[in-house]
Amino acid sequence: MQRRPFLATLGATAAAMTTGARAQEPAAGKKLGWALVGLGSLSKNQIAPALQKTKHARLAAIVTGTPAKATEWKAKYAIPDSHVYDYETFDKIAENPDVDVIYIVLPNSMHEEFVVRGAKAGKHVFCEKPMANSAEECRKMIAAMKAAGKQLGVGYRCQFEPHHRECMRLAKEKVFGPLKFIEAGFGFQIGDPKQWRLRKELAGGGALMDVGVYALQACRYLTGEEPVEITAQEVKTDPVKFAEVDETISWSMKFPSGVVASVMTTYAFNGANFFTAICEKGRFGMDPAYSYDGLKGWTSKPDVKIEFPAVDHFATEMDAFSEAILNGKPFAPAGEEGLRDLLAVEAIYRSIKDGKAAKVEAM
Amino acid sequence: MQRRPFLATLGATAAAMTTGARAQEPAAGKKLGWALVGLGSLSKNQIAPALQKTKHARLAAIVTGTPAKATEWKAKYAIPDSHVYDYETFDKIAENPDVDVIYIVLPNSMHEEFVVRGAKAGKHVFCEKPMANSAEECRKMIAAMKAAGKQLGVGYRCQFEPHHRECMRLAKEKVFGPLKFIEAGFGFQIGDPKQWRLRKELAGGGALMDVGVYALQACRYLTGEEPVEITAQEVKTDPVKFAEVDETISWSMKFPSGVVASVMTTYAFNGANFFTAICEKGRFGMDPAYSYDGLKGWTSKPDVKIEFPAVDHFATEMDAFSEAILNGKPFAPAGEEGLRDLLAVEAIYRSIKDGKAAKVEAM
Numbered sequence: 236m237q238r239r240p241f242l243a244t245l246g247a248t249a250a251a252m253t254t255g256a257r258a259q260e261p262a263a264g265k266k267l268g269w270a271l272v273g274l275g276s277l278s279k280n281q282i283a284p285a286l287q288k289t290k291h292a293r294l295a296a297i298v299t300g301t302p303a304k305a306t307e308w309k310a311k312y313a314i315p316d317s318h319v320y321d322y323e324t325f326d327k328i329a330e331n332p333d334v335d336v337i338y339i340v341l342p343n344s345m346h347e348e349f350v351v352r353g354a355k356a357g358k359h360v361f362c363e364k365p366m367a368n369s370a371e372e373c374r375k376m377i378a379a380m381k382a383a384g385k386q387l388g389v390g391y392r393c394q395f396e397p398h399h400r401e402c403m404r405l406a407k408e409k410v411f412g413p414l415k416f417i418e419a420g421f422g423f424q425i426g427d428p429k430q431w432r433l434r435k436e437l438a439g440g441g442a443l444m445d446v447g448v449y450a451l452q453a454c455r456y457l458t459g460e461e462p463v464e465i466t467a468q469e470v471k472t473d474p475v476k477f478a479e480v481d482e483t484i485s486w487s488m489k490f491p492s493g494v495v496a497s498v499m500t501t502y503a504f505n506g507a508n509f510f511t512a513i514c515e516k517g518r519f520g521m522d523p524a525y526s527y528d529g530l531k532g533w534t535s536k537p538d539v540k541i542e543f544p545a546v547d548h549f550a551t552e553m554d555a556f557s558e559a560i561l562n563g564k565p566f567a568p569a570g571e572e573g574l575r576d577l578l579a580v581e582a583i584y585r586s587i588k589d590g591k592a593a594k595v596e597a598m
Numbered sequence: 599m600q601r602r603p604f605l606a607t608l609g610a611t612a613a614a615m616t617t618g619a620r621a622q623e624p625a626a627g628k629k630l631g632w633a634l635v636g637l638g639s640l641s642k643n644q645i646a647p648a649l650q651k652t653k654h655a656r657l658a659a660i661v662t663g664t665p666a667k668a669t670e671w672k673a674k675y676a677i678p679d680s681h682v683y684d685y686e687t688f689d690k691i692a693e694n695p696d697v698d699v700i701y702i703v704l705p706n707s708m709h710e711e712f713v714v715r716g717a718k719a720g721k722h723v724f725c726e727k728p729m730a731n732s733a734e735e736c737r738k739m740i741a742a743m744k745a746a747g748k749q750l751g752v753g754y755r756c757q758f759e760p761h762h763r764e765c766m767r768l769a770k771e772k773v774f775g776p777l778k779f780i781e782a783g784f785g786f787q788i789g790d791p792k793q794w795r796l797r798k799e800l801a802g803g804g805a806l807m808d809v810g811v812y813a814l815q816a817c818r819y820l821t822g823e824e825p826v827e828i829t830a831q832e833v834k835t836d837p838v839k840f841a842e843v844d845e846t847i848s849w850s851m852k853f854p855s856g857v858v859a860s861v862m863t864t865y866a867f868n869g870a871n872f873f874t875a876i877c878e879k880g881r882f883g884m885d886p887a888y889s890y891d892g893l894k895g896w897t898s899k900p901d902v903k904i905e906f907p908a909v910d911h912f913a914t915e916m917d918a919f920s921e922a923i924l925n926g927k928p929f930a931p932a933g934e935e936g937l938r939d940l941l942a943v944e945a946i947y948r949s950i951k952d953g954k955a956a957k958v959e960a961m
Contacts, residue, residue, distance in 0.1 A: 483779070495833050495862070497861075506880065507876055513867065589954075
C-alpha cells in the first residue's frame with residue numbers, strides 16, 4: 236500500500252497524508268459515488284458515518300431488502316428515490332452513472348452473488364471481509380471482476396490503520412531483527428443468538444470467519460508470507476448457541492521462513508484482541524489490535540514507540556480504494572488477498588475436521 | 599501446597615512464612631542434609647547458593663563424576679571426603695546418616711536411574727524437571743519411591759513462587775470470572791551446540807523438555823485440570839544444531855472444562871517467557887514468568903495487582919520439601935505431577951510425529 240506521487244490529469248495539489256507522507260492529490264476534489272449494499276449495523280454505525288468524512292468517496296446509493304431502512308436512510312442522507320435499490324432491482328444500478336463503487340456489506344454467503352452482479356453492472360466493487368465462504372467463491376469473484384475490467388477491493392481496514400502499518404514496517408525492515416514467532420488472537424462474546432453470524436448458511440462459519448480473519452491477516456502481513464501448514468483445534472462449550480458455527484478455535488501456522496504463528500479466535504468471551512511479534516532482538520505488538528478505535532501499540536524498546544492519532548478505519552480504506560480508481564492504479568488488498576485468507580481458513584477447518592495437520596492449498 | 603499448622607515434637611515456634619501466612623516451625627532449628635547429584639551449572643549457580651539461605655536444608659554431600667569439581671566444591675562448602683561420591687560409589691550414600699534428601703540435578707536421561715538408586719538407598723529424593731524422558735520412567739520412579747516408603751518431590755520451582763501462587767489463586771477463586779483461554783510460552787536462544795540439552799539420548803527432547811514444561815505446568819496449575827487432547831506443530835530452522843531434538847513447538851491443549859491453552863516453546867530465540875489467562879471478566883498474567891528473578895505479574899484491573907518481593911525459588915522449594923519431611927506430610931508436587939507433565943509431553947510429540955490430534959493418556 237505505498238502511495239506514489241501521481242500527477243493528476245486535471246492538475247494536482249500536494250496534500251499531507253494521514254500517514255505523514257506527502258503525495259499529490261489525485262483528481263483534486265473528485266469524489267466517487269459509493270453504493271452501500273446491505274444496511275445492517277456495520278453500514279449504519281460505521282460505514283455511513285465514515286462516508287461523511289471521506290475525501291474521495293460519498294454515499295450515492297443504497298441497496299436494501301428492508302423498505303423501512305430505505306425510508307430512514309433516504310431521509311437521513313438525502314438519497315433520491317432513483318438511487319435506492321432492493322436485491323431484485325439491484326442490477327439496474329448499471330444504468331446509474333452516479334454510482335462508481337459498490338460496497339458489499341451483506342452476510343458472507345451473499346458476497347459472491349453480489350460481487351458478480353456488481354461486476355456485471357460494470358462497477359468497481361469493494362467487499363467486506365471475509366471475502367466469501369470459500370476459496371472457490373473467491374476465485375469466481377476475482378474472475379468476474381477481471382472480466383468486467385473493474386477493481387475489486389476487500390475491506391481489510393487494519394491494513395490502512397497507522398499502528399498496523401507501522402508494525403508491518405517494523406517487521407519488514409527488521410527493526411527488532413528477524414521475526415521469529417507471532418502470537419495473535421481476536422474474539423468477543425457474541426450476543427443475540429438469532430443473528431446471521433451464527434447461521435452457517437449465511438456466515439459460512441463462526442468466530443474464525445468473522446474475527447479470526449483479523450488475527451490471520453495480522454500474521455500474514457507481519458510475515459509477508461503465506462502459511463504452508465496448519466494444525467487447529469476447536470472447542471465448543473455452548474453446543475446450542477454454536478450449533479452451526481465454530482465457537483473457539485486455536486491454531487498454529489508454519490510459514491516458509493520458519494516463523495510460526497499461534498493464533499486463536501472465539502465467540503465465547505472477550506479479552507482476546509492482540510498480536511505479539513517476537514523477533515530476534517525484541518518484541519512489539521498491539522493490544523487492543525483490531526477494534527475500531529482505542530488501538531494501542533507497544534514495543535520492548537523504550538525508544539521505539541508505536542503511537543499514532545486515531546483514524547476512521549472505514550473512511551481511510553474507502554478513500555484509498557477511491558484514490559486507486561481515480562489514479563488508475565491497482566488497489567491492494569484486492570481479491571487475491573481475500574482468496575489467500577480463505578485458503579488458510581479452509582485449511583484450519585480441514586485440520587479440525589480431519590484431526591490432523593492440513594496443508595494450505597496454493598492459489 | 600497449603601501449609602497447615604503443625605505441632606513439632608520438640609516444641610514449635612511460630613514463624614512468619616514467606617507467603618505471609620503463619621505456621622508453626624517444624625522441628626525448630628532442624629536442617630535436613632541434602633546431597634546434590636550432578637554439579638552442572640544449575641547446581642553451581644542456583645542450588646548451592648540457595649542452600650546457603652535455606653532454613654530447613656543444608657548442603658551435606660555431593661555426587662559428581664568430575665574429580666576437579668569434587669575438589670572445588672569440597673573446599674568451597676567444607677564438605678568432608680566421606681560425603682563425596684561419584685556415580686559408582688553413589689549407592690554407599692545409604693550408609694551416610696547425614697544425608698536425608700538426594701537432589702537429582704543430572705541430565706534428564708539419568709533421572710530414573712538415580713531416583714531408583716536413591717530410593718534403594720533409603721533416602722527421600724527431590725528430582726529436577728522434567729522428571730524423566732518418558733511417562734514409563736516416571737511410573738518406575740514413583741513405584742520405587744513408594745516401595746522405599748520415602749518422599750519424591752519434583753523441582754517445579756514456580757509452584758512455590760508468590761506471583762505464580764497468586765495467579766493460581768486468581769484462577770481458582772475466579773477473581774476475574776471463570777478462566778476461558780490461556781496463552782503461554784517459554785523459550786530462549788540456546789548457546790553451546792555441544793551441550794547435553796541438545797542430545798536426545800541425554801535430554802529426551804529439546805525445548806519442550808527443558809523449558810516448554812514450565813508453560814505446560816502454568817496451564818495445568820491455572821486450570822487445575824489435565825489436558826485431554828493436544829494438537830502440536832514443530833518447526834526446525836537449524837537442522838544441524840537441532841538434529842536430535844525439537845527447536846520450536848507450538849501446541850494447543852483442550853481441558854475438560856472447555857478452557858483451551860495455546861502454548862509454545864523454543865530453543866531458537868529469546869522473548870517468550872509469559873502466560874496470559876483470559877477470563878470472563880478480565881485478564882491477568884506474568885511476563886517474564888519463568889525466570890529465576892525479575893518476575894512481573896499484571897492484571898486488567900488497576901486495583902488488582904500481582905506484586906511480591908523476590909524469593910529464591912530453589913531455597914523456597916527445598917525448604918518446602920524439607921518441611922514436608924520434617925512434618926511427616928505428603929509433599930506436592932510429587933512424582934505424579936511429573937508423570938502428568940510427561941503424559942502431556944508425550945501427547946505433544948505424538949501429535950507432531952503423527953501429524954494429528956493426540957489424546958493425552960490417563961495416569
